[in-house]
Amino acid sequence: MRLRSILREAWRNASTGTARCVTLALVLIGLVVTATVAEISTVATLEQQAADFRAAGGSVLTISAPGRVDGARCESLRDLPGVHAAGALTVRPDEPVAAVALPGAPMPAADASPGFPAVVGATTDGGPGLILTDDAVATLGLELGDRLSATTGTSRLAGTYAYPRDGRRDGYGYLAVSVTGYRAPFDECWVEAWPMTTELNPLLFTVLRPGGDADDVPQVQQLNSTLGSGLDGAGLFHERVTRFGGLLVGLIAAAVALVTVRARRVELATALHDGMRRRDLWTIVSLESVLWTAPAVAVGMSLSLAWFGRDGDLLVGAILGARVTLSVLAGAVAGVAVALATTREKDLFAYAKDR
Structure with a gap:
């Protein structure tokens, strides 16, 4: 397929709701916001605790x-x-x-x-x-x-x-x-x-x-x-509960992406049966995935940078935001990849029968 045809097919699937881009984007935004807010709140509390300790x-x-x-x-x-x-x-x-x-x-x-x-x-x-x-x-x-x-x-x-x-x-x-x-x-x-x-x-x-x-x-x-004989700020940071938030939402994103793409296995297998090359199919689904992952990444990074940017510590905001958004992005990519890799043309009849 030509690039123009691939782009048109990806846009058609997204605009008609076939790719469920809006639903997936909202789900990922919810995951990213939840994990980012929890991480931001925890780190901000630790920073304030350290500032109070030094100020006293x-x-x-x-x-x-x-x-x-x-x-x-x-x-x-x-x-x-x-x-x-x-x-x-x-x-x-x-x-x-x-x-x-x-x-x-x-x-x-x-x-x-x-x-x-x-x-x-x-x-x-x-x-x-x-x-x-x-x-x-x-x-x-x-x-x-x-x-x-x-x-x-x-x-x-x-x-x-x-x-x-x-x-x-x-x-x-x-x-x-x-x-x-x-x-x-x-x-x-x-x-x-x-x-x-x-x-x-x-x-x-x-x-x-x-x-x-x-x-x-x-x-x-x-x-x-x-306020205590000492404050191990580095230890409290490395032992915070929310440090696993990015990993958790990444796993959830992977599961959501896997289930969503697998739900379209009849459509995808049919496209392969009709002569579409597998690499073209991967390109189309990947472009669709960009449409529903990009908003979540943008929201997560913006939220983190806006919070820590108030005190001028943009580096902290960028790192914390990236820990969550990159984990979600990696999970979504992994879920899509696994779903596509396990979708085969020869199983089209079985997919249709199980639908």
Whole structure:
């Protein structure tokens, strides 16, 4: 058969309902949407869980050893795989910063290495001055760049950071942080790492300088343990129930395609009996299959990309959508192929008798 004749035959079968393209397209769209929505919802929940864990400071580890933390060594930890920020800190409770507007509520002062603001997610303008918590800034009615009049002098507000009461270590909610250099010894080293790994814990001890009393044991803590001691995001992702959704709908698509094409075995065997070449028959049925698989693929990919595209993570959406749609497409192709391969001209009489 010529290509024009093949295309005309495929279109005739689709437009007249012989190929059941509309019904099959709706079935596959339903399968794809169900599996894609389940996958999207599960992954989005895991992403939100991880975001909440990090936002609460659960991914921040601290090591405390008064006067023994080397600032440069502490900040060098950010070069390790998975470590996003690292900085050293020393709180000076005996030298508080008392704002003139609130002399009765002095804020504990602290010195920090340059990398510390990134650990707590501070917003800075790059200039010198104090970094205060959002609560302190709101209480004092300040904005970035404003001057803070204190009983000990005037300072500039160079940055702010959030430190809510959500289970984090106490004592840092109204801290007035001054960023210094690396040379002076610090009391603590804070490290934010994601994904979390137990391999980081022993490396924290490398920031310590020699010395210290035998009873002065360095303390390694999680900044906020209310959401658990750790979150294995990769493990939760790989163990999610919906990871089998694509395989399941692929098998269903294969069964639907197999049954649908086999239901036309009298028509297909008759075409072979009338002289149609088998390859022409395969081409016609394949073209018909494209008409009812393409809408499902388009809907599944569009749904996944639209959902994850809101946050700019199109790659995640493309991968999740492809896992489902390609599985459905492969199942449909396999079902059609098996049905055609098992349809033979010599069995035409048996097909007609069993119809």
